[in-house]
Amino acid sequence: MTKFIAKRILLSLATLFVILFILFLLLQFMPGSPFNDEKLTAAQQAVLMAKYGLDKPFFIRFWIYLQNVVLRGDFGISYAIKKDMLVSGIVIARLGTSVRIGLQALLLGVSLGVLFGVISGSKRNTWMDSMATVAAVIGVSIPSYVLALVLSFVLGYKFRIFSITYQVDQPLWSSILPTIALSFFVMAQTTRFLRTELIEVLASDYVKLVDAKGVARPKVILRHGLRNAMISVITILGPLTVNLMTGSLVVERVYGIPGIGSLLVEGIQVNDYNVIIMIAFVYSALYIFVNLIVDILYGVIDPRIRVAKGG
Amino acid sequence: MDDRKERFNRVQLRDSKQQEMLVGSTTPFLKDAWRRFTKNKGALVGLVAIAVIFLFALIGPYINEHAYNVLDKIHINLPPRIPFLEKLGIFDGSEGNYNPYIEKGFTNDYFWFGTDVLGRDLWDRVWMGTRISFYIAMVAVGIDMVIGIGYGMVSGFFGGKVDMVMQRIVEILSGIPNLVVVTLFVLVLKPGMVSIILALMITGWISMSRVVRSQVLKMKEHEFILAAKTLGANSFVILFKELLPNIIGQIIVMTMFSIPNAIFYESFLAFIGLGLQPPLASLGVLIADGYRAMITHPHLVIFPTVVLSVLMLSFNLIADGLRDAFDPKMKGF
Amino acid sequence: MKENRILEVNHLDLSFRLGNEVNHVIRDISFHLNQGETLAIVGESGSGKSVTTKAILGMIDDNGFLGKGEILFRTSRTGKEDEIVDLTKKDKKYMQKYVRGSKIAIIFQDPMTSLDPTMTIGKQIMESMLEHKKVASKKEAMAKTIQLLDLVGIEQPEKRVRQYPHQLSGGMRQRVVIAIALACEPDVLIADEPTTALDVTIQSQILELIKDLQKKTGVSIIFITHDLGVVANVADRVAVMYAGKIVEEGLASEIYYDPRHPYTWGLLSSIPSLDGQDEEIYSIPGTPPNLIDPPKGDAFAYRSEYALEIDFEEQPPMFQISDTHFAASWLLHPSAPKVDMPLVLAKRIAAFNERRSQE
Amino acid sequence: MSANVLLEVKNLSQFFRIDRHTTIRAVDDVSFHINEGETFSVVGESGSGKSTLGRTLIRIYDAHSGSVTFMGREIGGKLSSDSRKFLRKNMQMIFQDPMASLNPRKKVLDAVAFGLDINHLSGDKNERLDKVVKVLKSVGLSEDHLTRYPHQFSGGQRQRIGVARALIMEPRFIICDEIISALDVSIQAQVINLMRRLQKEHGLTYMFIAHDLSMVRYLSDRVAVMHLGHIVEMGTVEDIYEHPLHPYTKSLLSAIPHPDPDAEKDRKRFVYIKGGVDYNIGTIRQLSDTHSILATDEEFSRWQQNDYSLFLK
Amino acid sequence: APAKEETEQVLRIAKDNDVSSLDTNVATDGLSFEVIKTFTEGLMEYDADGNIVPGVALDYEVSADGTVYTFNLRDDAKWSNGDPVTAADFVFSWRRLVDPALATEYSYMAEGIMIKNATAVIKGEKPLTELGVAALDATTFQVTLDAAVPYFIQLMTFPVFHPLNEAFVTAKGDAYAKSADALLSNGPWVVTEWTEGTKIRVEKNDTYWNADEISLDAIEFLIIKDYQTAALQFENGEVDMAKISADLVDRYKDEDFFETKKLGYTWYVAPNQLVAELQNENLRLALATSFDKSFITESILHDGSNVADYIVPIGLATGPDGKDFRDGAETFLSFDAAKALEYWNAAKAELGVETLTLELLVDDAADTKAVSEFLQTEWQTNLPGLTVTIQVQPKKNRLQLMRDGTYQLGLTRWGPDYADPFTYLGDLFQTGVNYNYGRFSDAEYDALVQSTAPGGALSTDAAARWAALHEAEAILLEQAGILPTWQSGEAMLVNPDVSGYEFHVVGQPSYRNVVKK
Numbered sequence A: 001m002t003k004f005i006a007k008r009i010l011l012s013l014a015t016l017f018v019i020l021f022i023l024f025l026l027l028q029f030m031p032g033s034p035f036n037d038e039k040l041t042a043a044q045q046a047v048l049m050a051k052y053g054l055d056k057p058f059f060i061r062f063w064i065y066l067q068n069v070v071l072r073g074d075f076g077i078s079y080a081i082k083k084d085m086l087v088s089g090i091v092i093a094r095l096g097t098s099v100r101i102g103l104q105a106l107l108l109g110v111s112l113g114v115l116f117g118v119i120s121g122s123k124r125n126t127w128m129d130s131m132a133t134v135a136a137v138i139g140v141s142i143p144s145y146v147l148a149l150v151l152s153f154v155l156g157y158k159f160r161i162f163s164i165t166y167q168v169d170q171p172l173w174s175s176i177l178p179t180i181a182l183s184f185f186v187m188a189q190t191t192r193f194l195r196t197e198l199i200e201v202l203a204s205d206y207v208k209l210v211d212a213k214g215v216a217r218p219k220v221i222l223r224h225g226l227r228n229a230m231i232s233v234i235t236i237l238g239p240l241t242v243n244l245m246t247g248s249l250v251v252e253r254v255y256g257i258p259g260i261g262s263l264l265v266e267g268i269q270v271n272d273y274n275v276i277i278m279i280a281f282v283y284s285a286l287y288i289f290v291n292l293i294v295d296i297l298y299g300v301i302d303p304r305i306r307v308a309k310g311g
Numbered sequence B: 001m002d003d004r005k006e007r008f009n010r011v012q013l014r015d016s017k018q019q020e021m022l023v024g025s026t027t028p029f030l031k032d033a034w035r036r037f038t039k040n041k042g043a044l045v046g047l048v049a050i051a052v053i054f055l056f057a058l059i060g061p062y063i064n065e066h067a068y069n070v071l072d073k074i075h076i077n078l079p080p081r082i083p084f085l086e087k088l089g090i091f092d093g094s095e096g097n098y099n100p101y102i103e104k105g106f107t108n109d110y111f112w113f114g115t116d117v118l119g120r121d122l123w124d125r126v127w128m129g130t131r132i133s134f135y136i137a138m139v140a141v142g143i144d145m146v147i148g149i150g151y152g153m154v155s156g157f158f159g160g161k162v163d164m165v166m167q168r169i170v171e172i173l174s175g176i177p178n179l180v181v182v183t184l185f186v187l188v189l190k191p192g193m194v195s196i197i198l199a200l201m202i203t204g205w206i207s208m209s210r211v212v213r214s215q216v217l218k219m220k221e222h223e224f225i226l227a228a229k230t231l232g233a234n235s236f237v238i239l240f241k242e243l244l245p246n247i248i249g250q251i252i253v254m255t256m257f258s259i260p261n262a263i264f265y266e267s268f269l270a271f272i273g274l275g276l277q278p279p280l281a282s283l284g285v286l287i288a289d290g291y292r293a294m295i296t297h298p299h300l301v302i303f304p305t306v307v308l309s310v311l312m313l314s315f316n317l318i319a320d321g322l323r324d325a326f327d328p329k330m331k332g333f
Numbered sequence C: 001m002k003e004n005r006i007l008e009v010n011h012l013d014l015s016f017r018l019g020n021e022v023n024h025v026i027r028d029i030s031f032h033l034n035q036g037e038t039l040a041i042v043g044e045s046g047s048g049k050s051v052t053t054k055a056i057l058g059m060i061d062d063n064g065f066l067g068k069g070e071i072l073f074r075t076s077r078t079g080k081e082d083e084i085v086d087l088t089k090k091d092k093k094y095m096q097k098y099v100r101g102s103k104i105a106i107i108f109q110d111p112m113t114s115l116d117p118t119m120t121i122g123k124q125i126m127e128s129m130l131e132h133k134k135v136a137s138k139k140e141a142m143a144k145t146i147q148l149l150d151l152v153g154i155e156q157p158e159k160r161v162r163q164y165p166h167q168l169s170g171g172m173r174q175r176v177v178i179a180i181a182l183a184c185e186p187d188v189l190i191a192d193e194p195t196t197a198l199d200v201t202i203q204s205q206i207l208e209l210i211k212d213l214q215k216k217t218g219v220s221i222i223f224i225t226h227d228l229g230v231v232a233n234v235a236d237r238v239a240v241m242y243a244g245k246i247v248e249e250g251l252a253s254e255i256y257y258d259p260r261h262p263y264t265w266g267l268l269s270s271i272p273s274l275d276g277q278d279e280e281i282y283s284i285p286g287t288p289p290n291l292i293d294p295p296k297g298d299a300f301a302y303r304s305e306y307a308l309e310i311d312f313e314e315q316p317p318m319f320q321i322s323d324t325h326f327a328a329s330w331l332l333h334p335s336a337p338k339v340d341m342p343l344v345l346a347k348r349i350a351a352f353n354e355r356r357s358q359e
Numbered sequence D: 001m002s003a004n005v006l007l008e009v010k011n012l013s014q015f016f017r018i019d020r021h022t023t024i025r026a027v028d029d030v031s032f033h034i035n036e037g038e039t040f041s042v043v044g045e046s047g048s049g050k051s052t053l054g055r056t057l058i059r060i061y062d063a064h065s066g067s068v069t070f071m072g073r074e075i076g077g078k079l080s081s082d083s084r085k086f087l088r089k090n091m092q093m094i095f096q097d098p099m100a101s102l103n104p105r106k107k108v109l110d111a112v113a114f115g116l117d118i119n120h121l122s123g124d125k126n127e128r129l130d131k132v133v134k135v136l137k138s139v140g141l142s143e144d145h146l147t148r149y150p151h152q153f154s155g156g157q158r159q160r161i162g163v164a165r166a167l168i169m170e171p172r173f174i175i176c177d178e179i180i181s182a183l184d185v186s187i188q189a190q191v192i193n194l195m196r197r198l199q200k201e202h203g204l205t206y207m208f209i210a211h212d213l214s215m216v217r218y219l220s221d222r223v224a225v226m227h228l229g230h231i232v233e234m235g236t237v238e239d240i241y242e243h244p245l246h247p248y249t250k251s252l253l254s255a256i257p258h259p260d261p262d263a264e265k266d267r268k269r270f271v272y273i274k275g276g277v278d279y280n281i282g283t284i285r286q287l288s289d290t291h292s293i294l295a296t297d298e299e300f301s302r303w304q305q306n307d308y309s310l311f312l313k
Numbered sequence E: 001a002p003a004k005e006e007t008e009q010v011l012r013i014a015k016d017n018d019v020s021s022l023d024t025n026v027a028t029d030g031l032s033f034e035v036i037k038t039f040t041e042g043l044m045e046y047d048a049d050g051n052i053v054p055g056v057a058l059d060y061e062v063s064a065d066g067t068v069y070t071f072n073l074r075d076d077a078k079w080s081n082g083d084p085v086t087a088a089d090f091v092f093s094w095r096r097l098v099d100p101a102l103a104t105e106y107s108y109m110a111e112g113i114m115i116k117n118a119t120a121v122i123k124g125e126k127p128l129t130e131l132g133v134a135a136l137d138a139t140t141f142q143v144t145l146d147a148a149v150p151y152f153i154q155l156m157t158f159p160v161f162h163p164l165n166e167a168f169v170t171a172k173g174d175a176y177a178k179s180a181d182a183l184l185s186n187g188p189w190v191v192t193e194w195t196e197g198t199k200i201r202v203e204k205n206d207t208y209w210n211a212d213e214i215s216l217d218a219i220e221f222l223i224i225k226d227y228q229t230a231a232l233q234f235e236n237g238e239v240d241m242a243k244i245s246a247d248l249v250d251r252y253k254d255e256d257f258f259e260t261k262k263l264g265y266t267w268y269v270a271p272n273q274l275v276a277e278l279q280n281e282n283l284r285l286a287l288a289t290s291f292d293k294s295f296i297t298e299s300i301l302h303d304g305s306n307v308a309d310y311i312v313p314i315g316l317a318t319g320p321d322g323k324d325f326r327d328g329a330e331t332f333l334s335f336d337a338a339k340a341l342e343y344w345n346a347a348k349a350e351l352g353v354e355t356l357t358l359e360l361l362v363d364d365a366a367d368t369k370a371v372s373e374f375l376q377t378e379w380q381t382n383l384p385g386l387t388v389t390i391q392v393q394p395k396k397n398r399l400q401l402m403r404d405g406t407y408q409l410g411l412t413r414w415g416p417d418y419a420d421p422f423t424y425l426g427d428l429f430q431t432g433v434n435y436n437y438g439r440f441s442d443a444e445y446d447a448l449v450q451s452t453a454p455g456g457a458l459s460t461d462a463a464a465r466w467a468a469l470h471e472a473e474a475i476l477l478e479q480a481g482i483l484p485t486w487q488s489g490e491a492m493l494v495n496p497d498v499s500g501y502e503f504h505v506v507g508q509p510s511y512r513n514v515v516k517k
């Protein structure tokens, strides 16, 4: 197992390197520069570019950046969003919030999704199934910003149950609405996937055998059905988790959450290269990390894979 | 019991056709799938809904006297008002306790979905927007299918090193945040339809290619593929004549799922300001614009959202229905 | 129900809804299982063997429904006297609690897919013991599981209990499935083609095992297969099924040495004889009928060279040949003309009889 | 005798590399020949390498090592396009699972004509149709079936379509990979009869892969017993069934169930002890012209003295 | 959560963007300056009526040629660490502003007010010490300019010219101004909390010399980017002030807490004269007069913005006569569809075309998009034969394209740096000036504007200078060098309990006199 993980980590580092390179390259093509204030003269712009070494050739810049990142863990400074501040400071300050709310949403969404998925998958073609299916489809059909605003309008404004905006001093309480808003999609996806999988698993020979053993239905569904169905549900949860953790721009915006999703968009809008790269880097690293976790989880759930991977 | 002797006469074996009663129905696969599909109420509802929406997208803008791009400096920000329904107290042109139609004396005007800040008729805009959303979805999906299917088939079929390299590429592509790639794309090219479609192309096909690849991996072990090989079929023939028709069901299902994704994605781009160039407006643009005034003029966001949601809902229902219809395990149902 | 019978199926009908159509899969079927015996049900694919057993366990698919008929089962709940229950009248809850696994257990055809890939085999065996409270603790369940694995001939059972299905070979998996079935010491064991997916060597081991177990535990077995060689090996009595009906039923020796139904003749003849290499093997022409619209009269008549006119008009009743031997063929009617069974079969039976008489 | 050898296989091996540590030696140094017009059967337990052998012969897989001569041509190494064509035309294969071996989305007509189409042998439309109809008739199907899909047939009919598909190439040699295992008893007989009739009519040569030993006995001329990638015993039907020498062959034979309750009651079964024999150190020994066996000196002498105590239980 | 029991006066303001820096020299954006102004004080400050009044300076003297300013600093001004605010602090800060090593973006302000040697220092050609600033003693600060700058004093309120405590800044090094505890205050409040992306809180500074006059105990700037969320927060009583977008005006326009105000921004369409057709004056005039500006201000924006038939906005600058620059001034290029058509026909004849297609480049903001759609229709309706396409780009891109001159028509705006018409007429439209996107060029205009520039012929004659500026504006607009469109307004929700909020068309709002009941 350790060998497998070590191998994967090495591979991941290589992938990250390539991603970093591609990002760097992409930003090269981005029109404009971070010093693009309407009042700035061309000469001043050139001075600023020189100050931050942005006038150097592409490969040299990449090489310097790489050295800074690898040797010093220095992701550079922000050019525009938080002038001259260390990007790592800004991103890390926000990452925690994004990750936490993302995970909260994941937890809520997956719990509800599993509940609905199990209900509709095991009580197929009943009204409960129809309800859950419709809920799930609606869940993936309404744009999240509309949903977010409706939630804050109704629950935060009309009934004043929850805080409309995120409050740093009440991190849990004030993140309830965004958590709900974010969890909707996860819930819907989980429900749908789980339902399909569960129907398939419940029709499988081994579940029939468990049935024939006289095991009570709930146990059949939970112990055997759900477990096996989750194997493929986890596949979709992987990338979803990363998206959640790196924050949804939309939800962050509506609830005023200081997360990295909105920071990324802002970074792109103002060409704040280092911010973009670090967030993208964090995203990629998370993506790869989560996929690693998913693979390990597979192994936990599905012993066949454990052996195949030579653990 | 009737014991007549002659009933016990031996009978010559009937002709062989009668013995060989064919099992299964005689309908070909697609017809069969269609039959199963039509049994699925949800899917049918979805299909009908899409047909209706499509119809409205075609004729909607022409069935009232307004137009989607004509400004009306007087009739701005009007809530919906629909004849007959207004008598029931709904869609009577009031917004809260205020009825601009009455207050401003537009008593003979009916804007079914209301108007926007430029006085454009929302009914027309919604259906024009639907048209564009359909268009985007179709084009994007079309291209996505070509790339996704091609990529997935090659990767899955040739396996080995080819597969490894191709999967690494996919991993890298999906490791880069979509938003970065897409925004850069839209920024480098001019924002607009083409960029949006190209942007969708960059990563939109990945899930399709995954599905296709796994299907191909599953299928290629089937004996009929081996059989084709023993008959001398080359890779091209095997991929397109043997494999493709057999995974088409999965592909169609996947396509149905990626249509809402494309529509959704476009609306997301609209939200962050990377959408279409005005006065073109897709549903996504309408919602994004309407969103900003949601607590003031909710009709601006409600109508496009409802249409979008119904559209997505329908595509999703159809996708679900198709998945069941194409699933051989569901055979006979 | 007679004293020595543990299970009796009487005039059972079972159909599946297929869209607008109804597939009459089991048509007025009756048979019984005696205490401690092995009843083999043979018949070609699709004749309804599996469905019948599923009906006994109350496990027919959602689109299936029972028509008339009853399934009588002699059962005892701990401490009480034997009672006879009609399983068709019992709800799922009852079946789950008091029948499935605990009183009637089943072994499925395919060992590769019958085990949950994500659970150790030990847990899968223990599951039903714990569910039916046959053991007091997990520890006891584990001990018993190891015993069971030993019983079904798996070496190093202590090690195996912690393994997952994919770590076992096909033969071993089938043994595990058998161990699962035996976990609660059921009264009836249904083996639905337990060896079809295995190769000959392993098949013979599994067959030995099942027979051995029966000797040890006295369990009554319904053995389903289409392999007449296997049937000869395991069965006390044989029921031949065709198109949802039992067409012939009798002691194994009666079926093999004195078959009466043309379908049974066909089946027996289509096994290649050991010497006659040059002749064609006898084969039953055609395919089984479509039960959505079952033919009138004898469903086999369309494929039978012995068909009588009446076969196309009326279903034959069960004619009794001996105390234990019945067949549903108009050929057994007194008015029917005399016909001879296929020559190959006649020859083979003659050879059998000769050998028997020698012994 | 060598004049009518159709296929000659020498030291053929086929390995599958799973990862750095494991390589499956699916076919391991196998040599045999098949005579024109005969039925050569390969039997053995599941996983013994029978299918791999067949697939390697027909070049679904490229052999790891060894040579294969077919109708006087070497077809073992790299194939010229000419040889490839020759091979496709003269050697065909029929598969185990009649459903899985037919493309479910193809009508019978196209499925059967596939080989013609691919190799551009179909000629015009009518010619193609004629050929298909002719071959369908010869396997007992009719024109009515042309436009149907595989799922609309019964298992036996499907297998016949598979046969027709191979037959339309007018091959000399057909590899039948467990073509009846998935079929019902009654249907098995139909297919076997068909195969035998075709053999007679067209002078075909078969390599018949199976594990149903009674069927093998019925239709084979010569039999090879495979185990763990090796041919452990090979001979005429009579050699193998009446005078088996290898303990593995004996255990196989003892496992065949007979449709005879009395006989079955007091059968004695042998169980072959796994690992009892290391095939890699044995060599092929000729018992007679036709009968050969893989054994070491010691094993050979023990078996000849009927001492199987180390190998069977 | 229920509203908290308030014992202290805390003003909560919803802000639609975040600060980019709290370093006085480095900051560039409005909010940053606004926050900086709460905890620093410059030489001069605005009072409630918009008059320039002394801040850290007690008074100042100016030399006769207007090039040497000598400020006398008050001796009770203190930093929040107890140090006195001295002339050296100004010298340090100003030198830091032009330090090429720091390369601040706003160093151009030092050039703009013509501090002696500023340009050379910025370029690194002269040492920092050569900059024309000096601390004559602890409380006397002297600035030497290259020429008289009429608006010099007024710019002393601008945060980049505020003092810095050298000892503190050097001690903090790179960390300076990167967090709440790396900031020093000499203003009414002191930064106590700065949470990334969420909130900045300033609390009353007891060491401030004028602390007694300050009534607010704290101000919280809450970053809420979504206007609707901010508005709902306002309605819930969670914030006291919130800017709202045009879309929300309808909901609040009749409420007593709804306010609008005029900003100093003028929006205009810059026709790019590198495009051959747009060199045609009639075409530009046709474009300029063919759209109903009032619809934009009344219906699309309705946030207090004004129809702009001018370029120098209302309320920007007060002339020598004590009147606003616009007061009684001419208007140009008013909407007149009939006239526009005449221009159009003339243009078509001159260009020899019947139809024409032009592209309008706009920001991706909601308002500008709506306006562009309006412009498009108006132009197309009122000027038959004209087709207008719209290109929407993020602001940075739009600016880049306009700067590069690779556009046709561009909707843009200008925000004044100081309260003088020169900030528009001088900085924007002279030949060859950076921000002259449309490449407007007119010799007469250049000459006039030059004469009003610092050190120009009229730089000391206020009345003549004013007249010249009026004349220049007329030249620019009569040939439709640009197409003025509207002067920005801003709609806000303000808690009626809050009073004393001071807003300035140029410069930052002030909370010094705010009282919350």
Ligand SMILES: Nc1ncnc2c1ncn2[C@@H]1O[C@H](COP(=O)(O)OP(=O)(O)OP(=O)(O)O)[C@@H](O)[C@H]1O
Pocket: B332, C016, C017, C018, C023, C025, C043, C044, C045, C046, C047, C048, C049, C050, C051, C052, C061, C062, C063, C064, C226
């Ligand atoms: N859920 C179902 N819906 C419809 N028809 C069904 C269903 N289950 C079984 N059948 C049909 O019932 C008939 C009997 O099936 P069954 O599985 O009992 O056959 P079998 O005798 O066990 O065959 P095999 O030897 O192939 O296992 C078949 O024709 C089958 O198609």
Ligand SMILES: Nc1ncnc2c1ncn2[C@@H]1O[C@H](COP(=O)(O)OP(=O)(O)OP(=O)(O)O)[C@@H](O)[C@H]1O
Pocket: D016, D017, D024, D025, D026, D044, D045, D046, D047, D048, D049, D050, D051, D052, D053, D211
């Ligand atoms: N493509 C492959 N890759 C890796 N291993 C393979 C491959 N094909 C076959 N094998 C392995 O080679 C061995 C021989 O397989 P083969 O299919 O030839 O056996 P078989 O005798 O035909 O068995 P069966 O009777 O089950 O069909 C097995 O261990 C199998 O797992």
Ligand SMILES: [Mg+2]
Pocket: C049, C050, C051, C192, C193
């Ligand atoms: Mg069955």
Ligand SMILES: [Mg+2]
Pocket: D050, D051, D052, D178
């Ligand atoms: Mg095989």
